[in-house]
Amino acid sequence: MENTQENLTIGAFAKAAGVNVETIRFYQLKGLLPRPERPYGGIRRYGRTDVARVKFVKSAQRLGFSLDEVGRLLKLEDGTHCSEAAELAAHRLAEVRARLTDLQRMEAALAKLVGECKAHSGDVSCPLIAALHCC
Template structure:
């Protein structure tokens, strides 16, 4: 992958990071990405470090970290706080396991309802719709 030279525009930063310009601005408003100084009568320029930071944010989000959690991780990004990072990851893993259990329960209920829908014929009320309406 081609490395960008220091001093590129917000549009180039966004494209290189695979996000939109508004995402960059949003990260700045949330305090996740510093806003570079604007030289007099010029536009702001971003660095390779800014690009790495946006990529870090997106990678953490893909693992399910919220932006608040990403902010916590960014405070640890020097790599010297592995125990703290591990603690954050353990909490996230616990959350993921809870969500997986919830999804398995949803899958089981939907599977039963789909089966019941397939076995009802004629003018019988649809079991799925009846269930969602709170009827037996």
């Protein structure tokens, strides 16, 4: 059988979706991807909609959505639940902004310590190591 976009083996499906076979199986286990029926004596086949679904999952993950959140988004994917999807995205956005604030605080603290290390001279203890010991 030929591997067309509607007749993909799991290996060809994984390649078309840009993931590995284990990812496909994991998504099936998590309920993010349906497992097609296996014909008697045959192998499961996947199609273009399966590839699109995996790409949707990967896109959502790149935006920071957890697999549970991706599952919720998949249930809303018919496009008629935009307010519910927006609520999930607003929650994700708030978490991203909080992480950015934390990262900016960390960046400032590290920049200060690196500056102190560069200005440090003599046999006195390293300002970075001393700062890590105190907290």
